Amino acid sequence: MGISKSYLSEIENNKKQPSLEILQKYSDIYGIKLSSLILLSEDYNDASKTSNSQEFVKKLMMRFINFMSKERDDDDTNKEET
Structure with missing residues (x-):
């Protein structure tokens, strides 16, 4: 680097x-x-953060995890089709 x-x-x-x-x-x-x-x-355990921002991050991370899971499922499906 x-x-x-x-x-x-x-x-x-x-x-x-x-x-x-x-x-x-x-x-x-x-x-x-x-x-x-x-x-x-980001450090979202900081006590100065509000609960609203923590909820926002939780929802964002769940969307990210769901997106990554869907992408992986799509990759697995494509491999099975070939």
């Missing part, structure tokens, strides 16, 4: 925040949309 091991360690230990450029490289390497990567990395 073009960063040093020590910088990566600082990111992993929450001492530094990665730039959008680094996050974009990471998302490209692993085939994850940048927006999904950012959403999944």
